[in-house]
Amino acid sequence: MRIGEVARRAGVSTRALRYYEEQGLLTSERSPSGQRTYPESAVERVRMIQQFFTAGLPSRTILRILPCVDTGHGSPEIFELLAAERRRITAAMEDLAAARDALDRVVDMANHPTPEHCPALREPAWAPYDGAEATEVPTGPSRATALHA
Template sequence: MRIGELSRATGTSTRSLRYYEEQGLLSSRRRSNGYREYGEEAVRQVAFIQDLYRAGLSSQIIRDILPCTAPTPPAGDCAQLLARVRQVRDELARQEQQIAQRREMLDRYLSGSATPAGLVGPPHRSP
């Protein structure tokens, strides 16, 4: 299928598909007229790539992961890649916890149940 067909099938812009190719995430063959030709598996691969981007993984990690998802993964050790993905996941969990703590503090300030550190009472208003 050509790039426009893959774009329609996946809901992904042709610009993004070209970027995926530049990053080594997606491959195509060039026809004699210069058009890109993608196999049927490209639809599934593009969906997977988009999922991994939405999960916060970089192009480099995605590029390394893709061979490990093949029906017959390479002889290399995919366990290290899983460890990298776990690190990204753990970092996201840490960021979520920080955001939740910040939101709780703002909620306390907004509700009046907390005041900024060092202030004893409500802010002084000048007449």
């Protein structure tokens, strides 16, 4: 079966299939003209690889799991690897939850600013100028020109 057919039937791109091959997750034969050909079982294997990726496993971990899938026997090391991956994902979820909570606080502060969090609220937007020039208010068409003269 050619790469386009596997991709269509497995619901992935041909680029994904090439990536799987680069990572050692999938193998193909080459025709005399250099085209990839796959056995019928490649469709099911690609779907399984997709499930592993959906579960958050990196390709290096999937590569270590596939021999157990092929033989039907998991080793204690593989079960520990899966447990470690679960701990990694749980930690990442906790980090994301903390980031979300921090963002919620920022959004709340933006929606309800207080002097504690917003320096612009600590002082009035303008204050009277207490320099000597402030005693006379210029008149005429250009106050800016009179103030800078």
